[in-house]
Structures are given as C-alpha cells and as structure tokens.
Amino acid sequence: MFIAIIILQTSIPLIGYIPIGPLSITIIPATVVIATVLLGTVDGAIIGGVWGVITFIRAYIWPTSPLATIVFVNPIVSVFPRIMIGLVAGWAYMALQKRIKRQSLSVSIAAILGSLTNTILVLGLIYVFYKAKAPQLYQINMEKLLPYLIGVVGTNGIPEAIFSGVVTPLIAVPLSRVIKRRT
Structure with missing residues (x-):
C-alpha cells in the first residue's frame, strides 16, 4: 500500500510535491515516516528506497526539473538519502x-529528523559530488554554491520538516491505534 502511495505521490502533480513559487515542497518524507512508524525501521527504509529508485528512474525519463537530470542520475544522491529517512x-x-x-x-520528532535527513543528505551529496562541476552546470560562482544550498535548506528543508512534524503524527498515531486494536 505504501509503495502505491509513493508511486502516486511521485507521478501525480500536487500530491507529493507542493509548488510554492519557484520552490517545490516535498511531502513524501512524511509518507516514508508514517510507513516507518507503522511497519518498522526496515520496512520504512525499503519504502524510502522505492521513492529513491523512482527518483533515479524519473531523472532519465520524466525529470521534475533540469537539475534532476544532472544530480538524480547518481543513485547515491537519489536513493541513499531516501533510505536513510x-x-x-x-x-x-x-x-x-x-x-x-x-x-x-x-x-513528530522522528518525522522532523527524517525530513531533515533527506534534505541535508541530498544537498550535502550534491555539494560533495558536483561542486567541481557547479560553475558549468548551475552557472553559479563556486563560492556561492554552499550558501545557495544552505538557502535551499531554509526555503525548502525547514518548511518540509515542519510539515512532516505536524502532519505525520496526525496520520500515524490514529492508524497505529487502529492496527493495535485489530491485532
């Protein structure tokens, strides 16, 4: 069921990514954390890995941005952070x-940490793997790449973490109670 939800969130606009101006707030980490709370850590990592594999494949066939065709073709950037959520x-x-x-x-705290894990790992790995190519790929002065990525943490990462911290317990806690009652 969670894999189907992840597929829908990555395929249908406005379900997994909320566009706000030039930004896109990713809400999929909340789904991964809900799966983790309800199914366990290993299953949560698998669900996150499915999201990562979809991100990797989409970078080739249906990229979400020009940046995706450059950075998400690297599975360490596209898959690893999602597993770590x-x-x-x-x-x-x-x-x-x-x-x-x-x-x-x-x-709530687990959701915030999971969401921040995704943001920090994706942006950190982009910095590590692409800093040498940044001037050509992003038309960014190399000295401005790190402040740019830190800016993305503030404009995307923090709202995503807040969203996850608020919404995840609203869904996961009642579902976990229902599951406990049925077992």
Missing part, C-alpha cells in the same frame, strides 16, 4: 518511545 526516523522513534510518553511527540 526510514532508518533515522525509525531509530529516533524507537529511542524516543522509551523516553517520551506521548506517542504523537515521538512521531
């Missing part, structure tokens, strides 16, 4: 569950 969120959720009584707070 499930792992980081899962580990955080398990650790927080033992310390925090309110499940919604544990889920």
Whole structure:
C-alpha cells in the first residue's frame, strides 16, 4: 500500500510535491515516516528506497526539473538519502518511545529528523559530488554554491520538516491505534 502511495505521490502533480513559487515542497518524507512508524525501521527504509529508485528512474525519463537530470542520475544522491529517512526516523522513534510518553511527540520528532535527513543528505551529496562541476552546470560562482544550498535548506528543508512534524503524527498515531486494536 505504501509503495502505491509513493508511486502516486511521485507521478501525480500536487500530491507529493507542493509548488510554492519557484520552490517545490516535498511531502513524501512524511509518507516514508508514517510507513516507518507503522511497519518498522526496515520496512520504512525499503519504502524510502522505492521513492529513491523512482527518483533515479524519473531523472532519465520524466525529470521534475533540469537539475534532476544532472544530480538524480547518481543513485547515491537519489536513493541513499531516501533510505536513510526510514532508518533515522525509525531509530529516533524507537529511542524516543522509551523516553517520551506521548506517542504523537515521538512521531513528530522522528518525522522532523527524517525530513531533515533527506534534505541535508541530498544537498550535502550534491555539494560533495558536483561542486567541481557547479560553475558549468548551475552557472553559479563556486563560492556561492554552499550558501545557495544552505538557502535551499531554509526555503525548502525547514518548511518540509515542519510539515512532516505536524502532519505525520496526525496520520500515524490514529492508524497505529487502529492496527493495535485489530491485532
């Protein structure tokens, strides 16, 4: 079911990415964290990996931006950060569950960390792998690449993390209660 949701979110406009002016707020990390909370860390990493593979394939056949054809053809940039969403969120959720009584707070913090993991890894790996090519690819002065990427963290990453931190517990907590009642 979560793989189908990820496929829909990556295929249908406005379901997985919310365009706000020139920016595109990614809400798919919330889906990965919901899967992680409900199914476990390994399954969350697999769901994240599916998103990464779709991102990798789309970079070749239906890119979401000109940048995608350059950076997301590298599976370390397109797949690895998505897998890490499930792992980081899962580990955080398990650790927080033992310390925090309110499940919604544990889920919220795990969602924020998962979303930030995606943002920081994608942008950090873009910097690591493409900084030498940045002047040609992005028409950016090399000295401005890092501030540009940090700006993207502020304009995209922070709103995405806030979205995940608010919406994920609203969905995951009631679903986890329903699942517990049925088992």
